[in-house]
Amino acid sequence: MSSQGQSKAMARLAHAIHKIVGSCRETGHLSSRAMDEKLPIGQRLRLRMHLAMCAFCRRNARQLELIRQFLRHQAAVDEQPEPGLSDQARQRIQSRLSGDMS
Amino acid sequence: MTRPELSDPGGWVARHGDYLFRFAMKRVRDEAVAEDVVQETFLAALKARDRFAGQSTERTWLTGILKNKIIDHFRRSGREVSFEVDDRTGAGEDNYVPSGPESGNWAPDKRPADWQLNPGDRAEQQEFWEYLNRCLDSLDHKYSLVFVLREIEEMVTEEICNVLDVTSTNLRVILYRARKQLRACLESHWLEKRKGR
Numbered sequence: 001m002s003s004q005g006q007s008k009a010m011a012r013l014a015h016a017i018h019k020i021v022g023s024c025r026e027t028g029h030l031s032s033r034a035m036d037e038k039l040p041i042g043q044r045l046r047l048r049m050h051l052a053m054c055a056f057c058r059r060n061a062r063q064l065e066l067i068r069q070f071l072r073h074q075a076a077v078d079e080q081p082e083p084g085l086s087d088q089a090r091q092r093i094q095s096r097l098s099g100d101m102s
Numbered sequence: 103m104t105r106p107e108l109s110d111p112g113g114w115v116a117r118h119g120d121y122l123f124r125f126a127m128k129r130v131r132d133e134a135v136a137e138d139v140v141q142e143t144f145l146a147a148l149k150a151r152d153r154f155a156g157q158s159t160e161r162t163w164l165t166g167i168l169k170n171k172i173i174d175h176f177r178r179s180g181r182e183v184s185f186e187v188d189d190r191t192g193a194g195e196d197n198y199v200p201s202g203p204e205s206g207n208w209a210p211d212k213r214p215a216d217w218q219l220n221p222g223d224r225a226e227q228q229e230f231w232e233y234l235n236r237c238l239d240s241l242d243h244k245y246s247l248v249f250v251l252r253e254i255e256e257m258v259t260e261e262i263c264n265v266l267d268v269t270s271t272n273l274r275v276i277l278y279r280a281r282k283q284l285r286a287c288l289e290s291h292w293l294e295k296r297k298g299r
Contacts, residue, residue, distance in 0.1 A: 011203040023206025025198040032278040036252065036259050059214040064281050066219065067234065067288070068253050074231060075128050075254045082127070084120025089137040094115045097144050101111055 021050040024057050031061040035068065106159050111148050118161055122168050129172050129250055131239060139171040146171070172255075173265060176247060180266035183244045187275045197282065215289055230292060237287035245280040252277060 022030070030047040033039060039047065051058050085093070109117065122143060126136035147167050154163060197212040199205055208214075220226055238246060247266060251257045263270055 014203065018206060023198070024208050025206045028197065028282070029278060032281055033274060035281075036274070036277060056208045056213045059216065060285070063214060063217060063285050063288075066217070067281070067284060070230065070234060071253050072256065078121055078124055082124050085115075085123045085137065085140070086133075089123075089140075090115060090119055093119065093137070093141045093144060096141055097111060097115060097148065100145055100148055 017053075020046075021053065022046045024050075024054060027051070027054065027057045028060060031057065031064060035064065106156050108151055108154050108160055108163075111144075111151065114144055114147070114164070118164055121161065122164060125165060126168060126172060129254060130175055131246065131250070135175060139168060139175055142171045143168040176251060177265050179243075179247055180268070183247065183266075185244055185248075185266065185268035185272050185276065187272050187279075212286075214285070215293060217289075217293060226296075229296075230288075233288055233292035233295075234284075237284050237291065240287060241280055241283060245276055245283070248273060248276045249280040249284070 021027075027047060027050045030039065030043055031051075034044070034047060038044075051061060119140065122140045123136055126139050127133070130136050130139065143164060147164055150167070154160075158166070197209060199207050199209050219230060238249070241249065248262060248268070251262045251265065252259070257265070259270060259273055262268070263273055268276070
């Protein structure tokens, strides 16, 4: 097969695969949606198949999940290095509270 | 077992102020707003202290009140923002090849890089956290409101639609774009800096 014929055949193959498992663009949207809702079975399968064969989309989905896990973990723990109330705010709140107590 | 009782309210700020402030900051992401919701929390708790049933600790009880104050803040902020998104421009679609045989594939310069974040490395985690915060603060306000409620508050989409008065279609688009921007921001700032070392 000539190289031109080869690249045409490759393009046709890629097109056929996209028809089954969706494009990376579609997968990007589905990856995001799947984080918020349960996808219908057909879309779930397309997403899973695409991710199984596309390293970039797999990375994208993993990184979005990593960001989520990181944020949720940080929101759940109370880390000392994060600054607390400023002295000013502390005094202001304290005197408001004391005012309401009396 | 004795039921937990409330301590003297005069000592609340010293005992729980920093904790509640940090809790609020991670969600409202603004110092003045965080101070306000913490103050509102103490004042509301003072009024409601007769109703404290002793079913949780004092701090958990205060945190519960704070959570409601934070949601109220989001509800108010939601009213000041338009969540309309333009679907036609295809904004947010620039990660992919627009046409031709490669149409819909990742554009070569947009392909996600391998982050290789080491889960055991504390310093690396801290740095990632700093960049994540900066990137989150760089998001458009309407994006960050939605994103925080979904990813940090772990609200389901119906609740977010209700609190922010946004349609589920727009919510979906906003979440997609917020995630995409955040990922790209981390890649171009955090990852670039790490590579530069």
